[in-house]
Amino acid sequence: MEFVLYIVAGLLGGVLGGMGMGGGTVLIPLLNIFYGVGQHTAQAVNLVSFIPMAIVALIFHLKNKLVEFDKILLIAVPGIFACILGCYIARAITGDLLRRCFGGFLILLSAFQLVLQFKNAE
Amino acid sequence: MHYVFKIYLKSLTLNILSCVKKVKINKKKVNSKKNNVFAVITGAVAGLVNGVFGGGGGMIVVPMLTLLMKREQKKAHATAILIILPLSITSGLFYLAFGNFNLNVGLPVGIGVIVGGIIGALALSKLSSKWVSIIFCVIMALAGFKMLVF
Numbered sequence: 001m002e003f004v005l006y007i008v009a010g011l012l013g014g015v016l017g018g019m020g021m022g023g024g025t026v027l028i029p030l031l032n033i034f035y036g037v038g039q040h041t042a043q044a045v046n047l048v049s050f051i052p053m054a055i056v057a058l059i060f061h062l063k064n065k066l067v068e069f070d071k072i073l074l075i076a077v078p079g080i081f082a083c084i085l086g087c088y089i090a091r092a093i094t095g096d097l098l099r100r101c102f103g104g105f106l107i108l109l110s111a112f113q114l115v116l117q118f119k120n121a122e
Numbered sequence: 123m124h125y126v127f128k129i130y131l132k133s134l135t136l137n138i139l140s141c142v143k144k145v146k147i148n149k150k151k152v153n154s155k156k157n158n159v160f161a162v163i164t165g166a167v168a169g170l171v172n173g174v175f176g177g178g179g180g181m182i183v184v185p186m187l188t189l190l191m192k193r194e195q196k197k198a199h200a201t202a203i204l205i206i207l208p209l210s211i212t213s214g215l216f217y218l219a220f221g222n223f224n225l226n227v228g229l230p231v232g233i234g235v236i237v238g239g240i241i242g243a244l245a246l247s248k249l250s251s252k253w254v255s256i257i258f259c260v261i262m263a264l265a266g267f268k269m270l271v272f
Binding site: 002003004005006007008009010011012013014015016017018019023024025026027028029031032033035037040041042043044045046047048049050051052053054055056057058060061064066067068071072074075076077078079080081082083084085086087088089090091098099100101102103104105106107109110111112113114116117120 | 157158161162164165166167168169170171172173174175176177178179180181183185191193196197199200201203204205206207208209210211212213214216217218220222223224226227228230231232233234235236237238239240241242243244245252255256258259260262263265266267268269270271
C-alpha cells in the first residue's frame, strides 16, 4: 500500500516537472509534509529520480535543436563545485533546520515566480 | 582649396566612423565579458541550491538564462536541463554516499516521476496558462510557510 502511495507522490511531482513547473519543488514538500519522509531523504530521492527523466527530456530537446551550448562549461563547471559545497552544507545541518530553510526558499521562489508571471502578462 | 577641405572632411568622417566601430566592438567585448560573469554566477547559484536543497535549480537557471543572459524562453528551458543534469548526478552521488537515499521510497517515487513526467510533457501545451502557474505559486508558498514555521 505504501508503495502505491509513493508512486502517486512521484506521479504528481513528475506531471508538474514534465510541465516545466519544477518537479522538485512539489515532490520534496509533498514527501515531507504528507508522507513524513525526512528532509535529507526527500531531497536525495528527488535528485536521483530526476536523473532518468532529465535524460529522456534532454534527448527530446537535443533532437529539436533547442539546447544552446554557448558558455555551457562556464555555467556547469562552477555549478558542479558549488553543488559539492552545497551537499556538505546540507549534511552539516539537522533535518529540522534544513526543512525550515527549504520552506523559506520555497516562499522566496514562489514570490519571485509570481512577480515574473505578472511582469510577463503586461 | 575647396577640394582639400573636402578630402579633409571625408577623412574626418571616416575617422569618426572607425571610432564608432571600435567603440561598438569594445562594447561587444564588454558584453561578452559581462555574459561570462553572468554565466559563472548562474552556475554557482544553481549549483549551491541544487546541493543544499536537492532540487529547484531549474527554477533559478531558467530566469537567469532569460533575464540576465537574454536567452529565448523555450531554449532556456531545454538548456537548463543540460545544466541541471550533471549537477543532480553529482549531488545525487554525494547524498547516496552520505547515506541519505532510501530505496523503499526512491523506487516507487522514481517510477511515478517517470510516468508522470511523460504525462506532464504531453499535457504541457494544453494546460499551461498564466492562472495554472499562479495557483501553483500560491500552493508552493503555503507549503513553504508550513515547512518554515511548523
